[in-house]
Amino acid sequence: MQPHSKQFKSNVTKALADPELQKSLFTVKKGLVENRAKAISLVSDFELLREKAKQIKQHTLSQLDYYLEEFETNFTAQGGQLHWAKDASEAQQIIVGICHKHNAKTVVKGKSMAGEEISINEALEAAGIEPIETDLGEYIVQLANEPPSHIIVPCVHKTRAQIIELFAKHHKKYGYDKPLTEVEELVLQVREIMRSKFLNADIGITGANFLVAETGTSVIVTNEGNGDLCSTLPKVHIVTAGLEKIVPTLNDVSMLSRLLARSATGQESTAYTTFATGPQRSDDQDGPEEMHIVLIDNGRTDLLNSELSEMLRCIRCGACINHCPVYGSVGGHAYGWVYPGPMGAVLTPAIIGLEEAGDLPNACTLNGRCETVCPVKIPLPKLLRLLRVRQFKERKGSMIWRGGIQLWGKLASYPVVYHFLVNIGIRLLSFLGAKKGRFNKLLLARSWTQSRDFPSPQGSTFHSQWKKYKKDHHG
Amino acid sequence: MSETLKIGFFVTCLVDAMRPSIALASIKLLESAGCDVTVPSAQVCCGQPAFNNGDIDTAKNIARQVIDVFEQYDFLVAPSASCLGMIKVHYPELFQDEPHYLEKVEKLSNKCYEILTFLHDVLKIEISARFDSTVTYHDSCSGLRELGIESQPRQLLNKVKGLKLKEMKDTDICCGFGGTFCVKYPDISTSLVSDKVKNIIDVDAKVVLAGDLGCLMNIAGRCQREGKAVRFYHTVEVLAGMAAEYPAIGEKWS
Numbered sequence: 001m002q003p004h005s006k007q008f009k010s011n012v013t014k015a016l017a018d019p020e021l022q023k024s025l026f027t028v029k030k031g032l033v034e035n036r037a038k039a040i041s042l043v044s045d046f047e048l049l050r051e052k053a054k055q056i057k058q059h060t061l062s063q064l065d066y067y068l069e070e071f072e073t074n075f076t077a078q079g080g081q082l083h084w085a086k087d088a089s090e091a092q093q094i095i096v097g098i099c100h101k102h103n104a105k106t107v108v109k110g111k112s113m114a115g116e117e118i119s120i121n122e123a124l125e126a127a128g129i130e131p132i133e134t135d136l137g138e139y140i141v142q143l144a145n146e147p148p149s150h151i152i153v154p155c156v157h158k159t160r161a162q163i164i165e166l167f168a169k170h171h172k173k174y175g176y177d178k179p180l181t182e183v184e185e186l187v188l189q190v191r192e193i194m195r196s197k198f199l200n201a202d203i204g205i206t207g208a209n210f211l212v213a214e215t216g217t218s219v220i221v222t223n224e225g226n227g228d229l230c231s232t233l234p235k236v237h238i239v240t241a242g243l244e245k246i247v248p249t250l251n252d253v254s255m256l257s258r259l260l261a262r263s264a265t266g267q268e269s270t271a272y273t274t275f276a277t278g279p280q281r282s283d284d285q286d287g288p289e290e291m292h293i294v295l296i297d298n299g300r301t302d303l304l305n306s307e308l309s310e311m312l313r314c315i316r317c318g319a320c321i322n323h324c325p326v327y328g329s330v331g332g333h334a335y336g337w338v339y340p341g342p343m344g345a346v347l348t349p350a351i352i353g354l355e356e357a358g359d360l361p362n363a364c365t366l367n368g369r370c371e372t373v374c375p376v377k378i379p380l381p382k383l384l385r386l387l388r389v390r391q392f393k394e395r396k397g398s399m400i401w402r403g404g405i406q407l408w409g410k411l412a413s414y415p416v417v418y419h420f421l422v423n424i425g426i427r428l429l430s431f432l433g434a435k436k437g438r439f440n441k442l443l444l445a446r447s448w449t450q451s452r453d454f455p456s457p458q459g460s461t462f463h464s465q466w467k468k469y470k471k472d473h474h475g
Numbered sequence: 476m477s478e479t480l481k482i483g484f485f486v487t488c489l490v491d492a493m494r495p496s497i498a499l500a501s502i503k504l505l506e507s508a509g510c511d512v513t514v515p516s517a518q519v520c521c522g523q524p525a526f527n528n529g530d531i532d533t534a535k536n537i538a539r540q541v542i543d544v545f546e547q548y549d550f551l552v553a554p555s556a557s558c559l560g561m562i563k564v565h566y567p568e569l570f571q572d573e574p575h576y577l578e579k580v581e582k583l584s585n586k587c588y589e590i591l592t593f594l595h596d597v598l599k600i601e602i603s604a605r606f607d608s609t610v611t612y613h614d615s616c617s618g619l620r621e622l623g624i625e626s627q628p629r630q631l632l633n634k635v636k637g638l639k640l641k642e643m644k645d646t647d648i649c650c651g652f653g654g655t656f657c658v659k660y661p662d663i664s665t666s667l668v669s670d671k672v673k674n675i676i677d678v679d680a681k682v683v684l685a686g687d688l689g690c691l692m693n694i695a696g697r698c699q700r701e702g703k704a705v706r707f708y709h710t711v712e713v714l715a716g717m718a719a720e721y722p723a724i725g726e727k728w729s
């Protein structure tokens with residue numbers, strides 16, 4: 001997907017003016033937030049779990065080489081084929097190569113953010129292979145020819161009416177003439193269409209939530225069971241996963257998935273948790289003939305060696321997104337790339353670069369709600385600040401702000417001058433504002449007064465009043 | 476408390492410029508509890524605007540000034556959770572690479588307080604003020620999440636005679652101020668503050684109180700633009716019984 005994070009501001013204007021989107025975002029702001037709150041209130045030691053989860057991920061990252069090798073050894077011992085992709089285009093080549101080798105015409109896909117990250121659908125289409133999304137949400141955005149707007153609920157920006165319209169338009173070719181309105185009917189219809197797609201697909205591509213070093217297992221959690229089918233029905237199963245998906249043991253998986261489901265949707269656990277360890281063995285009843293895992297770096301090694309390395313603990317639960325007031329008012333598309341919300345504002349510049357990520361690190365009030373819900377305790381506001389430091393050092397972003405802050409800093413180091421000048425300015429402002437008590441328009445604060453009044457200062461500054469006060473009260 | 480506590484009062488640049496009555500009310504409360512309050516004149520700002528905009532050098536310069544000026548007092552007290560969060564939580568982060576100086580920074584970090592928590596937790600102050608109105612309290616994000624301030628202001632307000640405290644919805648959600656954020660992203664900020672105003676109107680409060688002037692100016696400004704008749708004060712103005720002496724935020728002297 002071509003990033004358009006640089007157009008964040010114009011994306012925002014569009015998003016705020018879209019009443020349908022605003023309605024849809026309510027699902028995230030209310031529904032998912034409340035579900036999570038309820039789910040964690042039932043766990044007595046949730047904070048302890050978070051701390052443990054953090055430690056598991058942090059420990060893994062501190063010895064990532066070791067665990068990656070262990071994973072490779074165990075996965076290949078089970079007959080799996082492991083591929084290392086240093087970036088998106090290498091990952092695309094590897095995957096398209098496997099598809100060509102098997103003369104694949106169609107590929108069924110489970111939801112995979114890593115897949116989005118490497119634009120695998122575009123690459124497959126360019127190679128004449130049809131990718132079919134099988135996660136309901138992903139399927140909907142695919143029909144709409146849009147990128148996902150949320151990492152857990154990809155089509156959360158779509159209203160029910162829009163979905164009904166999409167199905168009516170695209171399902172005609174399968175002989176469904178009667179437009180449906182009930183959710184169950186709609187789901188059933190997609191299920192029927194999917195069934196034949198699954199059976200006829202040459203290859204299945206899924207993501208992975210965890211890669212278990214001690215067993216060489218790839219784990220996915222889904223609610224629709226589509227991941228299961230993608231990985232067992234076609235002859236070939238390809239997994240796309242970022243390096244950071246590695247965890248040492250199966251025990252760690254059970255611990256982390258308790259947090260993942262609760263943080264993401266408020267479920268105790270997802271409906272399906274699928275463990276895939278290599279291709280079909282002689283005594284297995286089903287499974288693919290070949291299993292490939294494409295381990296994607298795409299900036300992760302650099303991230304690991306940077307001041308932002310804690311970001312690699314992320315288990316893609318989406319809780320930070322659901323609790324982000326900025327996401328809640330502009331939705332995911334405004335962020336302009338694969339990952340939205342707080343995690344996206346950190347990951348996007350880390351993966352595609354500060355230049356391409358535009359303003360994302362700044363588009364945050366630093367209110368910190370995300371950090372309090374992150375199951376692996378990633379200090380997201382701190383990481384955003386660190387990105388701002390990078391921006392400042394590399395002289396990116398607005399020069400006016402830069403100059404303004406530096407000037408302020410200079411002035412602040414001369415308190416006497418500062419107090420003198422500010423008092424003059426404030427007395428003038430309060431004189432001008434005295435009649436109404438506030439300003440409707442202020443030339444120097446237009447961004448403020450375009451939608452808010454600005455209060456008139458009370459009079460002179462505190463420091464100028466303090467001496468008099470002292471004398472009056474203490475003689 | 477038996478011995479007199481020496482307080483270095485950190486006014487904050489916003490209170491200094493916009494609403495000195497917040498500092499006067501704070502000092503009145505501190506003095507009524509027997510504290511010896513000094514307001515050093517060599518103070519300006521906590522450096523947060525620079526820190527949040529990536530200008531670490533400027534932030535550090537300003538921080539050094541604050542640290543050197545205030546280290547001599549028993550406590551640093553400030554009428555803003557946001558500035559206090561900067562001093563208490565972020566100053567130590569800023570000086571991680573200067574272990575020698577860090578000791579000093581951490582000492583200050585351990586003895587600095589936001590005014591409401593200081594009044595409640597340390598001074599355990601008695602409140603004699605009266606304020607006949609229905610009020611709702613706005614939690615600032617830094618107060619709530621960086622400093623864990625939630626119950627203290629409410630407990631203090633419950634001691635004010637005539638005051639009825641009603642909780643609005645979504646008290647843990649940002650009002651959209653965010654320092655420079657509100658002018659860098661005015662549209663998003665407006666969307667957030669409009670939600671906040673809606674919650675205030677829904678709870679039918681006549682007055683909104685908070686511990687941070689930034690949030691108060693933001694919410695008051697939006698409320699007034701929408702033509703809603705709600706009044707805004709800093710919590711200490713009510714606790715000190717001084718609300719009647721000053722017009723509410725954005726209102727004129729009568």
Ligand code: SF4
Pocket residue numbers: 263313314315316317318319320321343373374375376377378
């Ligand atoms: S940053 Fe934390 S809260 Fe956000 S998606 Fe990742 S794990 Fe979940």
